[in-house]
Amino acid sequence: xxxxxxxxxxxxxxxxxxxxxxxxxxxxxxxxxxxxxxxxxxxxxxxxxxxxxxxxxxxxxxxxxxxxxxxxxxxxxxxxxxxxxxxxxxxxxxxxxxxxxxxxxxxxxxxxxxxxxxxxxxxxxxxxxxxxxxxxxxxxxxxxxxxxxxxxxxxxxxxxxxxxxxxxxxxxxxxxxxxxxxxxxxxxxxxxxxxxxxxxxxxxxxxxxxxxxxxxxxxxxxxxxxxxxxxxxxxxxxxxxxxxxxxxxxxxxxxxxxxxxxxxxxxxxxxxxxxxxxxxxxxxxxxxxxxxxxxxxxxxxxxxxxxxxxxxxxxxxxxxxxxxxxxxxxxxxxxxxxxxxxxxxxxxxxxxxxxxxxxxxxxxxxxxxxxxxxxxxxxxxxxxxxxxxxxxxxxxxxxxxxxxxxxxxx
Amino acid sequence: xxxxxxxxxxxxxxxxxxxxxxxxxxxxxxxxxxxxxxxxxxxxxxxxxxxxxxxxxxxxxxxxxxxxxxxxxxxxxxxxxxxxxxxxxxxxxxxxxxxxxxxxxxxxxxxxxxxxxxxxxxxxxxxxxxxxxxxxxxxxxxxxxxxxxxxxxxxxxxxxxxxxxxxxxxxxxxxxxxxxxxxxxxxxxxxxxxxxxxxxxxxxxxxxxxxxxxxxxxxxxxxxxxxxxxxxxxxxxxxxxxxxxxxxxxxxxxxxxxxxxxxxxxxxxxxxxxxxxxxxxxxxxxxxxxxxxxxxxxxxxxxxxxxxxxxxxxxxxxxxxxxxxxxxxxxxxxxxx
Numbered sequence: 187x188x189x190x191x192x193x194x195x196x197x198x199x200x201x202x203x204x205x206x207x208x209x210x211x212x213x214x215x216x217x218x219x220x221x222x223x224x225x226x227x228x229x230x231x232x233x234x235x236x237x238x239x240x241x242x243x244x245x246x247x248x249x250x251x252x253x254x255x256x257x258x259x260x261x262x263x264x265x266x267x268x269x270x271x272x273x274x275x276x277x278x279x280x281x282x283x284x285x286x287x288x289x290x291x292x293x294x295x296x297x298x299x300x301x302x303x304x305x306x307x308x309x310x311x312x313x314x315x316x317x318x319x320x321x322x323x324x325x326x327x328x329x330x331x332x333x334x335x336x337x338x339x340x341x342x343x344x345x346x347x348x349x350x351x352x353x354x355x356x357x358x359x360x361x362x363x364x365x366x367x368x369x370x371x372x373x374x375x376x377x378x379x380x381x382x383x384x385x386x387x388x389x390x391x392x393x394x395x396x397x398x399x400x401x402x403x404x405x406x407x408x409x410x411x412x413x414x415x416x417x418x419x420x421x422x423x424x425x426x427x428x429x430x431x432x433x434x435x436x437x438x439x440x441x442x443x444x445x446x447x448x449x450x451x452x453x454x455x456x457x458x459x460x461x462x463x464x465x466x467x468x469x470x471x472x473x474x475x476x477x478x479x480x481x482x483x484x485x486x487x488x489x490x491x492x493x494x495x496x497x498x499x500x501x502x503x504x505x506x507x508x509x510x511x512x513x514x515x516x517x518x519x520x521x522x523x524x525x526x527x528x529x530x531x532x533x534x535x536x537x538x539x540x541x542x543x544x545x546x547x548x549x550x551x552x553x554x555x556x557x558x559x560x561x562x563x564x565x566x567x568x569x570x571x572x573x574x575x576x577x578x579x580x581x582x583x584x585x586x587x588x589x590x591x592x593x594x595x596x
Numbered sequence: 597x598x599x600x601x602x603x604x605x606x607x608x609x610x611x612x613x614x615x616x617x618x619x620x621x622x623x624x625x626x627x628x629x630x631x632x633x634x635x636x637x638x639x640x641x642x643x644x645x646x647x648x649x650x651x652x653x654x655x656x657x658x659x660x661x662x663x664x665x666x667x668x669x670x671x672x673x674x675x676x677x678x679x680x681x682x683x684x685x686x687x688x689x690x691x692x693x694x695x696x697x698x699x700x701x702x703x704x705x706x707x708x709x710x711x712x713x714x715x716x717x718x719x720x721x722x723x724x725x726x727x728x729x730x731x732x733x734x735x736x737x738x739x740x741x742x743x744x745x746x747x748x749x750x751x752x753x754x755x756x757x758x759x760x761x762x763x764x765x766x767x768x769x770x771x772x773x774x775x776x777x778x779x780x781x782x783x784x785x786x787x788x789x790x791x792x793x794x795x796x797x798x799x800x801x802x803x804x805x806x807x808x809x810x811x812x813x814x815x816x817x818x819x820x821x822x823x824x825x826x827x828x829x830x831x832x833x834x835x836x837x838x839x840x841x842x843x844x845x846x847x848x849x850x851x852x853x854x855x856x857x858x859x860x861x862x863x864x865x866x867x868x869x870x871x872x873x874x875x876x877x878x879x880x881x882x883x884x885x886x887x888x889x890x891x892x893x894x895x896x897x898x899x900x901x902x903x904x905x906x907x908x909x910x911x912x913x914x915x916x917x918x919x920x921x922x923x924x925x926x927x928x929x930x931x932x933x
Contacts, residue, residue, distance in 0.1 A: 316665070347702045357701040364668060365701035369692040375658055376693065379665025379673075386621060386647045386671065393665070405685070409658030416653055578699045579738050581706070581761040584806065584850035 198437035204505055208515035215517050218245035218461075219252020223470075226478045230456040237447035237457040240491055243466040244524050248531035254470040258307075260534045266307065266465050267525050267535070269327045270299035271543060274522060275551045276322075276332060277496075280339055283555070284353075284500040288563040289339050291353045293319050297495030297513060300465040300521035301426055303327045305394070308472035309362065312391045316364045316377035319354050320426065321396050328361045332551065336558035343568030344561040350575070371397055371404030374423070378413045381421035381479070392420040392479040400431020402446055403439045411487070415453040418484035422475040423450065425487065426462065428494035433507040450487030462492030463521040466528070491518065572596045599794040601787070603773045605747035606636050606712070609754035610674060612800050614644050620758055621666060622649045624659055624676030624712075633678060634714060634773060656686035660711060664693050667707045674758050680715035680767060681724040687732070694763040695738030710757045714770035715743070716824055716871050717908055718777060718917050726908040728823075728872035733765045734849045734881065740764045740805055741849040743822040745772060746793035749846060752803030760805060769823035777824055778831035779919035808852035810859070814841035817865040817930055820856060820882050822846065825869040825918065832923035840867075840927055848878055856882070857889045864895040865930050869923055874902040896933035899926045 277294040284292040302323030341349040357365035377395030425446045450457030460471040475486035495513035529535035562568035576591040628651035631638030641649040663673035697707040717726030744750040757764040775785045788794030816839040819829040826844045833840035868879040879900045
């Protein structure tokens with residue numbers, strides 16, 4: 187054997203950096219409708235290819251095609267479009283509120299609206315999501331009041347979390363939305379535990395775990411897959427691959443080694459990959475996975491292929507690490523525009539109605555914002571009491587906290 | 597009243613809790629069919645079925661993380677980490693999640709879990725079967741931390757922990773599993789069947805969390821101890837002839853400050869004893885509290901006897917373990933100070 191010489195250290199790099207021309211030629215996009223829809227009882231080994239393909243329903247002409255199409259009525263699709271548009275408008279207003287100093291922090295969903303909005307419609311009341319900080323569409327699509335979301339963002343006197351949490355770390359048991367934690371991936375294994383509990387209790391509810399591409403590198407991603415597979419937990423293991431973990435491209439989490447969906451295969455978990463910017467495809471795949479979980483067939487791993495079009499957060503400037511026009515070049519397009527075009531193609535929507543809807547939604551969001559701001563913003567107006575700071579650490583306040591509360595003068 | 601070992605008392609506590617409440621779930625590594633490497637869960641799977649007591653993958657963060665999810669659903673998981681030395685992979689789940697869930701969600705979600713783990717040295721366990729990591733948990737807002745020292749307490753405290761609405765770290769001194777141990781490693785160990793605290797009532801009873809117990813009343817000096825060190829302190833008092841009052845803290849968080857202050861105000865002197873390493877150990881908190889609350893009653897500096905600031909060694913077990921000789925010296929010095 188020839189001498190290989192000195193070892194060399196390998197560090198993956200994205201194809202293009204700022205100043206370069208965006209290039210997604212390495213991303214293979216299968217034709218819409220080309221991936222089959224297996225029975226939910228399918229043997230995971232027989233659908234291994236699906237972890238390396240992309241399930242798509244909407245084609246370039248705006249038509250819904252193939253075996254994953256046809257699950258939603260026009261009314262449901264119009265509602266879905268409204269949810270995505272609402273989330274986008276909400277994001278824009280809250281991003282602006284952060285810039286105006288009304289809150290300390292915000293994170294947008296730009297380009298990823300279809301993932302959480304469409305997914306929510308595949309769940310039933312009582313099911314539980316364990317979201318990351320980028321799935322507020324779950325709340326919007328479930329009718330959670332926007333004013334309450336804003337109150338949380340503003341940490342005002344009406345904040346349901348009493349000002350204890352960083353903005354956007356919502357919690358609503360009633361809406362199947364588990365309390366968001368700043369610590370990445372922790373909720374992934376918790377979702378599996380929740381699903382195990384539902385099975386232990388012979389319940390019919392299922393759980394949905396959420397994680398981003400970057401956080402799949404955390405050890406809790408691995409524990410979740412082991413536990414989900416071992417106990418056949420009724421859980422949908424969602425991976426939102428938006429290509430970026432702050433400044434780090436998905437290759438650093440070793441996305442290029444195969445796919446994130448493929449990671450489920452080693453655990454014997456059926457693993458699908460879906461066009462995350464295709465509302466119909468996201469919903470269809472989520473429904474398939476939910477049916478599997480409800481039928482006691484165990485977990486499904488779903489990778490949503492999408493693109494984080496906005497900055498990571500209000501504290502981030504993406505132009506420092508990726509080309510400015512990269513999101514425009516993203517081959518799966520924009521989820522709002524794609525669903526809009528589909529509905530126009532079906533002649534149940536039009537450019538005029540869309541423009542009108544945009545104006546209406548903006549008006550509603552602004553009205554909510556005014557109402558929320560009447561309860562205060564981070565540095566002005568009503569705020570949670572200092573007493574609230576000491577409450578809720580335990581069910582009952584222990585003596586040492588009572589002493590500290592007295593010291594704080596409340 | 598029947599006498600039980602600490603292992604039997606702990607098993608009985610889980611048995612009683614599982615029998616009373618179908619929401620109590622027990623799992624961990626080797627906990628199911630085999631009944632645990634220390635036999636603490638023996639027979640529970642056969643009695644309650646595999647969906648109530650089962651084996652888990654070797655993943656501490658997986659065990660605690662899944663338990664948090666179960667608790668969010670509404671169950672009361674009582675999970676085991678095989679040795680306290682192996683809890684670190686679960687530290688993120690315990691600190692960032694279990695401890696804060698009620699607070700960060702304003703009570704929308706809660707976390708009534710118990711994490712049981714064998715702790716402490718004196719068994720030639722070396723570096724990874726002897727540690728006492730309690731200070732890593734007492735520093736965390738939202739947790740409760742318990743260290744029982746006898747079968748009677750172990751059962752009552754564990755049932756109370758399982759019924760508690762908040763997350764509890766339950767540290768079981770494995771050196772005490774089969775009998776009390778006063779640090780005299782060269783003498784035969786007395787089994788719990790010969791000790792009055794081995795008397796464990798059948799059925800359900802609880803011992804309130806946050807309450808200390810006076811194990812040896814005295815007037816000359818207060819010794820604050822927990823776990824194995826309770827017996828070491830008692831032996832040191834007998835051997836030096838010093839009339840020490842030995843307080844078994846039982847719950848470290850929340851702490852029974854009232855009992856501590858009452859005793860130190862009476863004796864005017866205090867020695868804090870623990871197996872864990874000295875620097876930033878729980879003893880530092882105890883010393884600070886005694887100083888803050890009893891300053892004008894103190895007649896001597898508050899002393900600490902603890903494990904040295906080294907990893908727990910193997911061959912040097914008895915040079916490391918704070919035995920009765922070291923504790924006795926501290927008692928004498930505190931009285932002479």
